[in-house]
Amino acid sequence: MSLLHLAIVLPFIAAVFVPFLFKGFRSVHTGWFVLLVPLALFIYFIQYMPVTSSGQTVSQTFEWIPSLGINFTAYVDGLGLLFALLITGIGSLVVLYSIYYLAKEKEALHNFYVYLLMFMGAMLGVVLSDNLIVLYMFWEFTSISSFLLIGYWYDKERSRYGAQKSMLITVFGGLSMLGGIVLLYLMSGTFSIRELIGMSDQLMADPLFIMAMLLVLLGAFTKSAQFPFHVWLPDAMEAPTPVSAYLHSATMVKAGIYLVARMSPIFAESGVWLWLVAGFGIFTLFWGSFNAVKQTDLKGILAYSTVSQLGLIMSLLGLGAAALHFDTLDDNMYMTATIAAVFHLINHATFKGSLFMMAGIVDHETGTRDIRKLGGLVNLMPITFTIAIIGSFSMAGLPPFNGFLSKEMFLTGMISVFELDLFNLNTWGILFPVLAWIASVFTFIYSIKLVFKTFLGKPQFDKLPKKPHEAPIGMLISPLILVSLVILFGFFPNLLANSMIKPAVESILPSLTDAGQEVYVNIYFWHGFTPELFMTLGIILTGIIMYATLAKWQGIYNRIPERFTINGVYDNGLEKGESGSFRLNEFIMTGYMRSYLIYIFAFFVAILLSTLGVRDAFAIDTSNLAEIRIYEVVLALVLVAGAITILFAKSRLTSIVLLGVVGYSVALFFVFFRAPDLALTQLVIETVSVALFLLCFYHLPEISRKEERMKFKIGNAVISILVGITVTLIGIASYSNQSFESISQYHIDNVYDLAAGGNMVNVILVDFRGFDTLFEICVLGIAALGIYAMVNFRGVRRQKG
């Protein structure tokens, strides 16, 4: 186990100590101890930056289950490192923020930090694993820890609802992803992502390829809240705000993005990939931004905004796949799309993290997150306002913040679809820039709304639960660091270009860089009077006009009935599923023995008869039959008559006597069939059984003693006749198909020589197959003890009496 492995599991190890620190040092906020972990990890991972930026990678293997090809291979390349730095960097800031956000007297901090550390370790494992099974394991760890964090305030009903919803959706996706992983393994024989990338050409030709791709994408889309699986994210906002900032903006929801980027080299040659990833991405972008405008809760706006921005990154990754169809990088415009995706990923983490923290501060200081109650906070909370305005303007894509740069690159990427004559993009591709533009307008509107409705406008402090004031400085540190990064990356984007973005892009498109070509990342503000610039101007103009007239067109949001929304479908589906299975259960599990027996017999008949039919197994062979004599026929008639008359017997006494008739006829048959021991035993046992039956009959309760004939039931009759026919057919068919001789000749030959006995049946019972007899004796012994116990031990009744 190398240092790198230790770094990945360090949060898990640290989580073990959190409860002790919480109980042992009540006066210190537990968060201070926890803060050391992500800080140390961040510093540790920074050291890898020179390695990856020079194009090198680091790979360490720790053998876990080598016989199954499952090894914990930690692999650091540009993409993995980018995510690791995001996770540890924002993780430190979030822990710092949570120290001031969560009060140490009131909150169950030991739970909170255990879950948070568990999540951090899981996320690091996801982004730094080369083995797909290990990746999946960490993937589910993120689902579980996210579930625990969303349900942190478990006494609130909405928290539990949100936690359950996110769990169901992400675990559904996770399991699909596992299916995709297994298919990939079947195709290639390896779980290693790097080996899979090497085999991508061979995989393309496999019939399972598309299926594997769909399943992996299902995992990525559910985790990254792509349409229509985005519904869990807004409900996950019931989590404490540090959690929302960390999991639901910067890290966990980007796990799907990571997966798509990581698997791009394997799948991206296919046109299906491009259309699915780019198509779902662009629609999610539109749908998220469209719905964000109608939200009235600060975190609701931010949740839908996150959905929308994730769609943006996803669509860029999809279009970036087109780059693989070109041989050179010089005139490769689609490279821009991948660069934009990576750049926006970083930008989004910075501004969305700060905005969530801003929302948390507003909530903390005013007691509400409802923008209808907020307003005019600018004078009371100037620092928070600054954070909000920088974050929102960056989100809206306004200069001079980093969001502007990535938005421009995004538009460049979208416009470039026109020049591509692959996979019908030159015709249907028009949808991409159009949807992108509309979505950007809505993004502008909700970003503006977020700031203006909260901080400007008429103050209405009387509606607030608390008297608002500026937040303590500790709470402001983290968002301030994040917004300074927003500005820093805005003015000096090339700080990131070679250290972070270039190695990440090279990991996403390895086949191009392997050919010895280099990725040039050069991000700049001014690129002349390009179409993108005019699109941005159009976005700003249209956005301002639409924001001003918001009240007039807001009505369209109420046009969609609740049932047809995706939340409605989810809720209804869950409810219908539950009530449906309850009804099905009620219908099948009646509680009556008779129904269950009918199921059993019906399946018995159906399976055996259909097997007989399908296999064409029925045969009658008359060559090997014993002859029939008249007294045997008579005895058979007596037996059958006895068995059938039982059914019509009115009194129980008659049935018991008829059962005795049947039993003695069977004994007679044993005589005819040369089985003296059987006949003897049968006679004795039948006598005792009939005596027992009569005992039961005598003790029948008075109330139901009135004798009545069995009521005829057609269903019972059909089932029993079918069972009888099946048994007869099987008997005849199997007798006619005898394939080898009996082994009894051995017993006959050796009964005297080996076992010194003349009675073969008895010798078989006690010598050749004596074990059967031993346990048959056990059965009788147990039955006797059981009967004794039943008759004698009547504890319950006595206590009651």
Place this chain on the structure above:
Amino acid sequence: MEILMSIVVGILFTSAVYLILSKSLLRVIIGTALLSHGAHLLLLTMSGLKRGAAPVLMDDITSYADPLPQALVLTAIVISFGVTAFFLVLAYRAYQELGTDNMEEMKGNEPND
């Protein structure tokens, strides 16, 4: 003879299944007793009937009835007797405790909502 016995066994099974599906506990037990009779006869039939003398070693007889299925049936008879006896006493106790032998009334009242 084997075909005739197969049909007899089929009829035994039919009666037995019909009884098992009835309401009265006593009839169910009668049904299981019939079912075991059917099974024993089927076991014996399937090995071929009347292939020679009873399986007791005697001089100058070479052909015997197959002893192995007879041993199997003997074991089965004893076991089914043990189980039937247990069931009967169980039914008898059920009459005493519950005061009914109607299977339909023996439905536990589960507290499902």
